[in-house]
Amino acid sequence: MLAEEKYIQKIDIKHRKKFAQFFTPLPIAEFMVNWIFKDNNIKTLLEPAFGLGIFSRLALDKNKNIKIKGFDVDKTIYSKASDNFQNSNVDLYLEDYLYNDWNNKYDAIICNPPYLKFHDYKNLETLTEIKKKLGVNLSGFTNIYTLFLLKSIYQLNQNGKMAYIVPSEFLNSNYGKNIKKYLLKSQLLKEIIIFDFKENIFDKAITTSAILFLEKTQSNTLNFTNIDNIFQLNNFDNVKKKSYSYANIDYNIKWKKYYQKQNSLKYKNLIPFNSVAKVKRGIATGANEYFVFNIEKAKKYNIDIKYLLPCITASKDILLPIFTNNDFNNLIKKNKNVFLFNGVNKQNNHIKDYVRYGEEQNIHQRHLTSKRKPWYKIENRLPAPILVGVFNRKGLKFIRNEANITTLTTFHCIYLTENLFQNIDIDLLFAYLLTDTAKEIFNDDSREYGNGLKKFEPNDLNNAKILNIFDLDVSIKKKILNLYNQYKDEVVNNKIESQALLHEIDTILQNNFSDVNSS
Ligand SMILES: C[S@@+](CC[C@H](N)C(=O)[O-])C[C@H]1O[C@@H](n2cnc3c(N)ncnc32)[C@H](O)[C@@H]1O
Numbered sequence: 001m002l003a004e005e006k007y008i009q010k011i012d013i014k015h016r017k018k019f020a021q022f023f024t025p026l027p028i029a030e031f032m033v034n035w036i037f038k039d040n041n042i043k044t045l046l047e048p049a050f051g052l053g054i055f056s057r058l059a060l061d062k063n064k065n066i067k068i069k070g071f072d073v074d075k076t077i078y079s080k081a082s083d084n085f086q087n088s089n090v091d092l093y094l095e096d097y098l099y100n101d102w103n104n105k106y107d108a109i110i111c112n113p114p115y116l117k118f119h120d121y122k123n124l125e126t127l128t129e130i131k132k133k134l135g136v137n138l139s140g141f142t143n144i145y146t147l148f149l150l151k152s153i154y155q156l157n158q159n160g161k162m163a164y165i166v167p168s169e170f171l172n173s174n175y176g177k178n179i180k181k182y183l184l185k186s187q188l189l190k191e192i193i194i195f196d197f198k199e200n201i202f203d204k205a206i207t208t209s210a211i212l213f214l215e216k217t218q219s220n221t222l223n224f225t226n227i228d229n230i231f232q233l234n235n236f237d238n239v240k241k242k243s244y245s246y247a248n249i250d251y252n253i254k255w256k257k258y259y260q261k262q263n264s265l266k267y268k269n270l271i272p273f274n275s276v277a278k279v280k281r282g283i284a285t286g287a288n289e290y291f292v293f294n295i296e297k298a299k300k301y302n303i304d305i306k307y308l309l310p311c312i313t314a315s316k317d318i319l320l321p322i323f324t325n326n327d328f329n330n331l332i333k334k335n336k337n338v339f340l341f342n343g344v345n346k347q348n349n350h351i352k353d354y355v356r357y358g359e360e361q362n363i364h365q366r367h368l369t370s371k372r373k374p375w376y377k378i379e380n381r382l383p384a385p386i387l388v389g390v391f392n393r394k395g396l397k398f399i400r401n402e403a404n405i406t407t408l409t410t411f412h413c414i415y416l417t418e419n420l421f422q423n424i425d426i427d428l429l430f431a432y433l434l435t436d437t438a439k440e441i442f443n444d445d446s447r448e449y450g451n452g453l454k455k456f457e458p459n460d461l462n463n464a465k466i467l468n469i470f471d472l473d474v475s476i477k478k479k480i481l482n483l484y485n486q487y488k489d490e491v492v493n494n495k496i497e498s499q500a501l502l503h504e505i506d507t508i509l510q511n512n513f514s515d516v517n518s519s
Pocket residue numbers: 004019020021022023024048049050051052053054055071072073074077095096097098111112113114115
């Protein structure tokens with residue numbers, strides 16, 4: 001049994017989570033070590049997030065004379081690893097890698113770094129240290145795995161080789177931009193191997209992963225390879241790659257454009273979504289427990305309903321794609337949280353009391369409220385005609401907001417843009433948004449959180465593309481609207497979402513927009 005398997009059996013998951021102890025599966029560790037040892041003369045090796053040293057064990061199998069150094073911050077795992085590596089060329093340190101060993105360089109570095117959000121990590125000083133040493137600006141959203149990566153690059157010897165397995169998140173997120181910029185500038189990154197497994201390769205950790213191979217030698221191409229099952233690693237040289245020269249890679253955009261098949265390529269006549277609509281996030285109150293109201297709470301504090309702003313506060317309150325006044329009234333009757341306190345410029349005593357109560361609770365000193373004037377003024381967001389769910393397992397959830405009420409950040413708001421040249425028919429747009437074709441094309445611009453969980457920030461949608469349904473023949477548009485109206489009737493009157501009707505709209509889209517020239 002592997003040392004890691006024994007460890008998992010004995011040690012509580014809470015402890016493992018605290019230190020991000022998710023171990024590299026053996027076939028992946030072997031693949032990484034094999035690459036490091038291919039045509040190379042390695043004398044020194046660093047394993048910065050040692051754990052039980054799976055990479056070092058495999059490296060010693062290749063060459064028992066190399067000198068290895070390892071770091072780990074957890075006493076428990078460190079003492080087990082020290083026992084396992086007695087009398088070997090491995091020097092282990094119970095120290096934080098990010099703060100130590102800056103002055104040493106290595107022929108090889110192999111790592112599965114801890115995936116921990118910065119605010120779970122004790123100290124912000126490392127950001128300053130990294131900035132000073134490497135000249136990279138990093139935001140507080142940075143995950144510490146990227147700091148491990150940058151520090152290791154700094155510690156690589158000329159001709160040295162480095163293999164890292166990391167969540168692929170930074171390739172497609174805002175905080176990753178500066179890291180990608182640095183990777184391009186330093187020209188060490190040779191291969192990115194992106195896993196798109198149906199199952200998680202790290203038990204219980206919700207991440208999709210990528211292996212990065214870096215080498216301190218001159219060359220200016222970067223290869224991207226998609227791997228969808230672990231067996232492809234055995235036959236890696238024959239798996240199809242996409243090669244780009246550094247000059248043709250843009251750190252500002254999501255890199256999935258370079259490695260993932262773009263769904264939009266199958267279609268013709270696409271336009272940017274932001275040419276017809278603008279997506280903004282919903283209202284952030286900064287203290288939902290204070291601002292959110294239901295009818296009972298309004299009675300308790302004697303707040304008249306006219307001082308409350310109708311607002312969707314939970315995504316589970318909207319079950320169907322068309323949200324009507326009737327649905328809203330039903331939520332009120334069920335005493336759901338569907339209002340926000342709206343006390344600005346109201347001279348009523350009960351309003352004043354509730355504002356005072358908020359101050360007694362220090363609500364006015366919260367991060368967001370302290371920046372507003374007065375602190376209890378909620379953001380000015382007009383109700384949007386279409387809403388869209390933020391986190392999705394099954395694809396985007398669009399809602400036609402016929403009740404015309406505002407929303408908290410659980411939904412993004414979609415407003416139509418004023419367009420002199422084109423009259424945007426909102427029902428036509430909404431009919432389109434409901435289709436699988438629309439969702440498939442939007443997925444090109446999603447960011448992924450592993451386990452199939454997709455997230456769209458407002459700008460992901462703003463930058464996405466849609467089919468130009470507005471330029472279709474009038475007769476086709478009429479057909480779509482007719483199908484949509486039948487669909488809507490079913491939803492509103494019978495609470496049924498007819499997939500058959502949506503499927504018919506999809507077929508119209510496929511017939512009119514499929515690009516026969518695309519492969
Ligand atoms: C994802 S595990 C990888 C373990 C092992 N190398 C493997 O691949 O199976 C990350 C390891 O880094 C350790 N760790 C967490 N923060 C660290 C830090 N700041 N410095 C050094 N090690 C750290 C954890 O205790 C854990 O053992």
